[in-house]
Amino acid sequence: MSEQQNKGFVREINGPIVTIDLPGIRSGEQVRIGELGLVGEVISLAGREAVVQTYESTDGVRPGEPAEGLGWPLSVELGPGLLGEIFDGIQRPLEKIALESGDYIRRGLALPGLDREKRWEFEPNPELAPGQSIGPGTVLGTVQETETIQHRILVPPDHQGELTELAPGGEYRVEDSIAHLRDAHGHSLHLTLFHRWPVRKPRPYRQRDDGISPLITGQRVIDSFFPQLKGGKGAVPGPFGAGKTVVQQQIARWSNADIVIYVGCGERGNELVDVLESFPQLEDPYTGRKLMEKTLLVANTSNMPVVAREASVYVGLTMAEYYRDMGYDVVMLADSTSRWAEALREVSGRLGQMPVEEGYPAYLASRLAAVYERAGRVETYNAGAGSVTLIGAVSPPGGDFSEPVTSHTKDIIETFWALSKELADARHYPSIDWVTSFSGHVHAAAEWWHKEVDRHWEGRRTEALALLARDAELSRIVNLVGPEALSDAQRWQLEGASLIKEGVLQQSALDEVDTFCSPQKQFALLDLALSTYDKGMTLIEIGVPVSHLQDLPQLAKARRCKSMYTSEQVARINDLAREIDEAFESIRLEYAKQHTDD
Numbered sequence: 001m002s003e004q005q006n007k008g009f010v011r012e013i014n015g016p017i018v019t020i021d022l023p024g025i026r027s028g029e030q031v032r033i034g035e036l037g038l039v040g041e042v043i044s045l046a047g048r049e050a051v052v053q054t055y056e057s058t059d060g061v062r063p064g065e066p067a068e069g070l071g072w073p074l075s076v077e078l079g080p081g082l083l084g085e086i087f088d089g090i091q092r093p094l095e096k097i098a099l100e101s102g103d104y105i106r107r108g109l110a111l112p113g114l115d116r117e118k119r120w121e122f123e124p125n126p127e128l129a130p131g132q133s134i135g136p137g138t139v140l141g142t143v144q145e146t147e148t149i150q151h152r153i154l155v156p157p158d159h160q161g162e163l164t165e166l167a168p169g170g171e172y173r174v175e176d177s178i179a180h181l182r183d184a185h186g187h188s189l190h191l192t193l194f195h196r197w198p199v200r201k202p203r204p205y206r207q208r209d210d211g212i213s214p215l216i217t218g219q220r221v222i223d224s225f226f227p228q229l230k231g232g233k234g235a236v237p238g239p240f241g242a243g244k245t246v247v248q249q250q251i252a253r254w255s256n257a258d259i260v261i262y263v264g265c266g267e268r269g270n271e272l273v274d275v276l277e278s279f280p281q282l283e284d285p286y287t288g289r290k291l292m293e294k295t296l297l298v299a300n301t302s303n304m305p306v307v308a309r310e311a312s313v314y315v316g317l318t319m320a321e322y323y324r325d326m327g328y329d330v331v332m333l334a335d336s337t338s339r340w341a342e343a344l345r346e347v348s349g350r351l352g353q354m355p356v357e358e359g360y361p362a363y364l365a366s367r368l369a370a371v372y373e374r375a376g377r378v379e380t381y382n383a384g385a386g387s388v389t390l391i392g393a394v395s396p397p398g399g400d401f402s403e404p405v406t407s408h409t410k411d412i413i414e415t416f417w418a419l420s421k422e423l424a425d426a427r428h429y430p431s432i433d434w435v436t437s438f439s440g441h442v443h444a445a446a447e448w449w450h451k452e453v454d455r456h457w458e459g460r461r462t463e464a465l466a467l468l469a470r471d472a473e474l475s476r477i478v479n480l481v482g483p484e485a486l487s488d489a490q491r492w493q494l495e496g497a498s499l500i501k502e503g504v505l506q507q508s509a510l511d512e513v514d515t516f517c518s519p520q521k522q523f524a525l526l527d528l529a530l531s532t533y534d535k536g537m538t539l540i541e542i543g544v545p546v547s548h549l550q551d552l553p554q555l556a557k558a559r560r561c562k563s564m565y566t567s568e569q570v571a572r573i574n575d576l577a578r579e580i581d582e583a584f585e586s587i588r589l590e591y592a593k594q595h596t597d598d
């Protein structure tokens with residue numbers, strides 16, 4: 001990327017959209033606008049005039065003020081020092097900004113994403129020697145970025161040649177040279193611990209990888225009912241206050257991903273504050289270290305215009321792809337893609353483009369698809385597997401899932417966790433509706449579950465969903481004609497469904513024991529509910545009145561045992577299943593005895 005800078009001037013200002021006169025400017029180029037040097041990006045060109053979307057408020061900028069092209073597209077800095085950081089939508093480190101300019105970001109503030117002074121202990125790759133040919137993905141060495149994450153310093157995707165020098169082990173700053181290579185034209189290039197990458201250009205990889213590994217989130221309704229694979233695309237649509245943020249935070253906190261990237265995109269300030277305050281306190285359940293050691297946050301701050309949300313998703317995605325290149329499994333959470341789409345709407349409106357559905361531009365669907373397309377499990381250049389799982393929250397106005405962002409998202413993703421207002425109102429959390437949610441990964445995930453947990457997993461899941469569907473039908477009858485109209489078998493079906501709802505699907509994020517549930521415990525709870533239901537039904541079929549079964553104290557225990565036993569105490573859940581068996585057996589014997597006595 002050339003660092004040559006072009007100068008011009010501002011012609012016209014229309015909110016965040018600024019027209020500049022700047023000969024030689026290129027489409028997509030990053031620019032600085034006005035005396036303040038506001039950050040922007042060229043979105044269209046007409047001769048020497050360029051239309052720029054600015055990521056900072058243009059209040060006070062006047063025609064005639066200078067405009068400057070930086071010579072490179074909107075890019076992020078990729079290198080050690082990303083983890084644990086909180087960036088704004090254009091990768092400015094928020095904590096450092098707070099130190100420099102207080103709580104408010106001074107407009108035009110140009111702070112690099114990565115700390116220039118910090119020294120990192122670089123360990124060169126012992127298998128490399130000058131004279132070797134190196135290319136995209138070659139590991140030049142490693143840096144221990146945090147206690148748990150080793151940062152592999154890779155040759156960037158657009159570099160290839162002969163290694164002429166590799167720095168010895170020692171402390172280096174991100175701008176220090178750690179290797180030299182000679183390219184095919186004989187030019188000597190030096191490589192540092194970091195490089196820049198344009199955010200709108202997906203990072204390349206060798207090929208897609210079809211390996212199967214579920215993203216275990218510890219949330220039963222997700223893992224056991226609507227599973228997500230690593231590298232998959234998911235959406236969490238939900239009406240106001242139904243629990244989107246909690247679902248995303250639970251995934252960030254408990255999932256078995258190596259790296260978590262949380263992009264708070266246009267959500268209300270207090271929700272972001274909650275994330276920013278709570279994350280640094282959390283512990284990673286897999287390593288016992290601080291969760292922030294494997295996490296980075298991108299947050300649109302309240303003084304950034306709507307348009308800035310657009311960039312933040314690409315900034316997050318590029319960093320996610322970068323860690324994927326190192327062979328890590330990354331989860332990126334975007335909260336929310338609706339607010340992101342509002343930025344597209346605002347820009348297209350200001351450009352006078354023809355609105356299509358509800359004011360959104362015609363390219364809404366293709367932009368959404370292009371964002372989600374960057375997720376995936378891949379074979380990296382250095383032959384390992386890595387993945388980016390992308391999960392976007394969607395906040396449809398009025399909870400209407402037929403609106404454009406939700407409906408287009410639904411066509412793109414593989415996993416749809418639809419939150420329901422009715423369930424949230426009834427305090428059934430997570431309020432993921434088992435009727436409207438779906439996962440395209442069930443059969444693939446079954447392979448893993450059958451091998452690692454229990455070969456009855458897929459069958460049990462289907463039985464549970466069938467019972468829940470039956471419950472919905474029967475509840476309609478009860479609403480119409482009252483419970484008296486139901487037979488004992490039907491009442492037991494309602495009882496079985498309620499065992500699944502309370503004992504399996506409901507899971508409080510605030511319950512210390514139940515907030516995370518291992519796959520083994522998930523299956524044990526599901527099996528407990530269903531085997532209780534099955535055995536009860538055999539008793540009902542020989543004529544035992546349903547009330548005899550409903551009164552059993554063990555049933556109440558089956559509803560509560562998710563919070564009584566931890567993931568390490570699965571054996572206790574199996575003990576309870578045996579206790580219920582014995583109780584049913586004694587009812588059967590007693591009933592048989594009564595009938596012989598009669």
Ligand SMILES: Nc1ncnc2c1ncn2[C@@H]1O[C@H](COP(=O)(O)OP(=O)(O)OP(=O)(O)O)[C@@H](O)[C@H]1O
Pocket residue numbers: 238239240241242243244245246247267271395429430431507508509510
């Ligand atoms: N799994 C859960 N366990 C316990 N409580 C929950 C759970 N999910 C949601 N809640 C409750 O619901 C409240 C609202 O959840 P949340 O903030 O995630 O909703 P939201 O859909 O993100 O809201 P908004 O539309 O405002 O963005 C939480 O503060 C919490 O009290």
